[in-house]
Amino acid sequence: MKSEIIFYLLSALSIISALVVVFTKNPIYSVLSLIVCFFSIAGHYVMLNSQFLAIVHIIVYAGAIMVLMLFTVMLLNLNKESEPHKSSLIKVAAIITGGLLMLTILASLKTTQLTAYSTPADLGLGSVQSVGMSLFTEYLLPFEISSILFMSAMIGAVVLAKKER
Amino acid sequence: MQETIQVAQNLPSTPQTWYLILSTILFSIGVMGVLFRRNAIIILMCIELMLNAVNLLLVSYSSYSGNMEGQVFVFFVMVVAAAEVAVGLALLVSIYRNIASTDIDVLSKMKW
Numbered sequence: 468m469k470s471e472i473i474f475y476l477l478s479a480l481s482i483i484s485a486l487v488v489v490f491t492k493n494p495i496y497s498v499l500s501l502i503v504c505f506f507s508i509a510g511h512y513v514m515l516n517s518q519f520l521a522i523v524h525i526i527v528y529a530g531a532i533m534v535l536m537l538f539t540v541m542l543l544n545l546n547k548e549s550e551p552h553k554s555s556l557i558k559v560a561a562i563i564t565g566g567l568l569m570l571t572i573l574a575s576l577k578t579t580q581l582t583a584y585s586t587p588a589d590l591g592l593g594s595v596q597s598v599g600m601s602l603f604t605e606y607l608l609p610f611e612i613s614s615i616l617f618m619s620a621m622i623g624a625v626v627l628a629k630k631e632r
Numbered sequence: 633m634q635e636t637i638q639v640a641q642n643l644p645s646t647p648q649t650w651y652l653i654l655s656t657i658l659f660s661i662g663v664m665g666v667l668f669r670r671n672a673i674i675i676l677m678c679i680e681l682m683l684n685a686v687n688l689l690l691v692s693y694s695s696y697s698g699n700m701e702g703q704v705f706v707f708f709v710m711v712v713a714a715a716e717v718a719v720g721l722a723l724l725v726s727i728y729r730n731i732a733s734t735d736i737d738v739l740s741k742m743k744w
Contacts, residue, residue: 471646488661552670562664
């Protein structure tokens with residue numbers, strides 16, 4: 468019962484902050500509410516017993532990605548006045564399209580016969596030990612390849628953001 | 633089934649369907665944002681939101697079915713998302729330097 472209340476609170480927080488991201492005019496508020504949304508998703512991860520992913524999510528998203536976004540928004544001096552406006556027809560069309568997509572996925576969820584899991588399986592599944600064990604034995608090659616991906620992303624970011632002369 | 637519930641007493645008792653519905657809603661909000669906004673940074677943020685909705689779905693499946701692989705996959709999705717944001721923001725800064733705007737409707741040179 469207690470976990471259901473926490474689930475409701477976290478879900479309400481994440482949905483409301485996601486809506487604020489989409490609908491607010493000021494990009495700074497968008498970034499800040501996206502950080503709130505990421506924290507609530509990290510709370511969901513904790514509720515799902517995957518503590519390692521919750522910590523990684525907070526470090527990577529709230530710590531690195533959103534700081535990068537916030538820096539870019541402040542660097543480009545974006546605010547409410549510089550925000551481009553769309554016509555209201557496109558806004559209505561976008562809302563209807565998103566709602567229809569949600570309706571379609573929910574309807575297909577309702578008709579699909581999923582394997583119904585009512586309770587999570589194992590307690591120690593998402594711990595640092597088990598995820599690290601799996602990451603460094605079975606998935607060692609993808610783990611190493613992702614470092615090459617990071618290297619190329621780093622070089623690419625520097626090359627793209629450098630001033631041309 | 634009864635034993636599983638006994639063992640899993642201090643685990644969340646929320647049915648997995650709720651997580652499916654929650655991640656569907658979050659994904660739809662992300663899609664709506666991509667269609668709704670014209671600021672390229674906000675569109676990038678909405679893509680992050682969609683990635684996170686899918687991550688939440690994967691973690692819930694992994695946790696409920698007792699399979700490790702979903703969480704490892706979510707880890708790699710986070711890695712790719714971080715790299716994507718770094719390159720995307722660098723692209724945005726260089727676009728802003730050229731046209732002094734992040735409005736995606738101004739960027740119509742490759743449209744025919």
